[in-house]
Amino acid sequence: SQQGEEDPQALSIQEGENATMNCSYKTSINNLQWYRQNSGRGLVHLILIRSNEREKHSGRLRVTLDTSKKSSSLLITASRAADTASYFCATGRGSAGKSTFGDGTTLTVKP
């Protein structure tokens, strides 16, 4: 089974609104990453947050990590139509460093 589970599965908002996606996981991790995938393309790395960090920002993106609840959230502020994509969380754990992906949240931003 997948380590990470995103919630909601699908999200539709108007341009300019904020979008929040959540990720829950089951076991201890070294880090948690968020990726974006546009239709027909590969995944693009957005942010990596380490297990000893609680919050991280990158432009309009804000990621939080709560290791006690085994959950993370991705906030996209002032969304744009170009943000329409699927968003995946991935958990890195163990010495191997390999990442396990969730099923993703499909975000639609209407212009």
Next chain:
Amino acid sequence: DAGVIQSPRHEVTEMGQEVTLRCKPISGHDYLFWYRQTMMRGLELLIYFNNNVPIDDSGMPEDRFSAKMPNASFSTLKIQPSEPRDSAVYFCASSLGPYNSPLHFGNGTRLTVT
């Protein structure tokens, strides 16, 4: 940097045929990963390499699948013989290291087996 390069972008083949997918990782990246993406199973890690050596192939579905990395700039994933259930998008990704290093993905190969 050109990023991770995969070829072909699309592959359509008949059941029973051999399929070879190719990947060129980002120069200097020591780790290479092969993932498979389907609607039913999401993104699955098939195998990964460190310095051209296969480290974990526990995700390879069966003996019909094999992967090689003859040098730091090239890897192949081979399916022989192919079956319709192998239809998926296959991604190659590379990263600098095992700890806290993001994955850089190619654009994938969409495989259709009829």
